[in-house]
Amino acid sequence: MALPPAAGAAAFAVQAHVHAGGSLRRPASPPAASLRLGPLFWPWEKVKVGPLSVSPMGFGTWAWGNQLLWGYQESMDSELQECFNLALRNGINLFDTADSYGTGKLNGQSERLLGKFIGEYQGPIKSPDDVVIATKFAAYPWRLTSGQFVSACNSSLGRLQLDRLGIGQLHWSTANYAPLQERALWDGLVEMYDKGLVRAVGVSNYGPKQLLKIHNYLASKGVPLSSAQVQFSLLSMGDEQMELKAVCDSLGICLIAYSPLGLGMLTGKSVLFRQILPGLESLLTCLRSIAEKKGKTMSQVAINWCICKGTIPIPGVKTVRHVEENLGALGWQLSPAEISELETAAMAAPKKMIQNVFQTV
Numbered sequence: 001m002a003l004p005p006a007a008g009a010a011a012f013a014v015q016a017h018v019h020a021g022g023s024l025r026r027p028a029s030p031p032a033a034s035l036r037l038g039p040l041f042w043p044w045e046k047v048k049v050g051p052l053s054v055s056p057m058g059f060g061t062w063a064w065g066n067q068l069l070w071g072y073q074e075s076m077d078s079e080l081q082e083c084f085n086l087a088l089r090n091g092i093n094l095f096d097t098a099d100s101y102g103t104g105k106l107n108g109q110s111e112r113l114l115g116k117f118i119g120e121y122q123g124p125i126k127s128p129d130d131v132v133i134a135t136k137f138a139a140y141p142w143r144l145t146s147g148q149f150v151s152a153c154n155s156s157l158g159r160l161q162l163d164r165l166g167i168g169q170l171h172w173s174t175a176n177y178a179p180l181q182e183r184a185l186w187d188g189l190v191e192m193y194d195k196g197l198v199r200a201v202g203v204s205n206y207g208p209k210q211l212l213k214i215h216n217y218l219a220s221k222g223v224p225l226s227s228a229q230v231q232f233s234l235l236s237m238g239d240e241q242m243e244l245k246a247v248c249d250s251l252g253i254c255l256i257a258y259s260p261l262g263l264g265m266l267t268g269k270s271v272l273f274r275q276i277l278p279g280l281e282s283l284l285t286c287l288r289s290i291a292e293k294k295g296k297t298m299s300q301v302a303i304n305w306c307i308c309k310g311t312i313p314i315p316g317v318k319t320v321r322h323v324e325e326n327l328g329a330l331g332w333q334l335s336p337a338e339i340s341e342l343e344t345a346a347m348a349a350p351k352k353m354i355q356n357v358f359q360t361v
Helices: 074-089 109-120 146-160 179-194 208-220 239-251 281-294 298-308 320-327 336-348
Strands: 047-049 052-054 094-098 132-137 165-170 198-204 225-231 254-258
Touching: 047 254, 052 165, 074 109, 074 320, 094 109, 109 132, 109 146, 132 146, 132 225, 146 165, 146 179, 165 179, 165 225, 179 198, 179 208, 198 208, 208 225, 208 239, 225 239, 239 254, 281 298, 281 336, 298 320, 298 336
Parallel strands: 094 132, 132 165, 165 198, 198 225, 225 254
Antiparallel strands: 047 052
């Protein structure tokens, strides 16, 4: 994948480079006299998720195929393909999806589109592994055995036209309503990993206590838990989410942040926030002020905050404009004072976003 020039970057900023294996890694640490003073990441640099090297931000594809919530039509596919191509050309290689993304007859459409776009991409992809697909398998009530969960993985691979996934994720825990099913789903993740169907294993919508349980169970089977995906933004930085981040850090699990823009409420463009979350004006004012000072948008500031907290945000994209704007969240970083200012404003908001009903404790 061609690397864009680091226009305007300090000469001493550490650049990613391509090593013999073809993946992107940081070079050896520079001498103390030339310590990096630039941003956390340039768009083409990579971070580790278990064995994988992924971009510091990925893109979510929940809207791809969802007619009910996002108004998807097949006529949108050409622009979605442009979104995918633009992202890859700019160093984004992580795309999050799910076997349940797509409504009605379009169930699984998000995966099908990603498979099509990967196959038709005209740029230099040395290996299918260069594009990291993280898909989530729904804990449907009829998926009662590990074998059924592995079959779900194989179905996703078929839609994606891949031999193996980057990250195979359990979409949610059944501990709150069907605890006996939970162990079978965990065993399904183990089997996927042992069969080489996934390069890494992750979970979604797990709270800190249940995350520790599955981490320990998978470890006992020789399977590392590489990622945990949860709603994480300035609107959801409550005690439970921050505890979860601390647990992830202590266990070496990468936290993938979905809804980093609070379902659009942190963009400053949503007309719904007054009804859904009254009292956000001080936070939005703070976001707007910092954005203007940085020459950025409110969305870019909100996403950059997630990166500064050590997470990989996966904002959803439906248009080329979304991709272009989100790319502007990379290549710079908020100062510690700006981070503190944002968090103070966020904590002062009278209400926080309600966590996903599927998230466990």
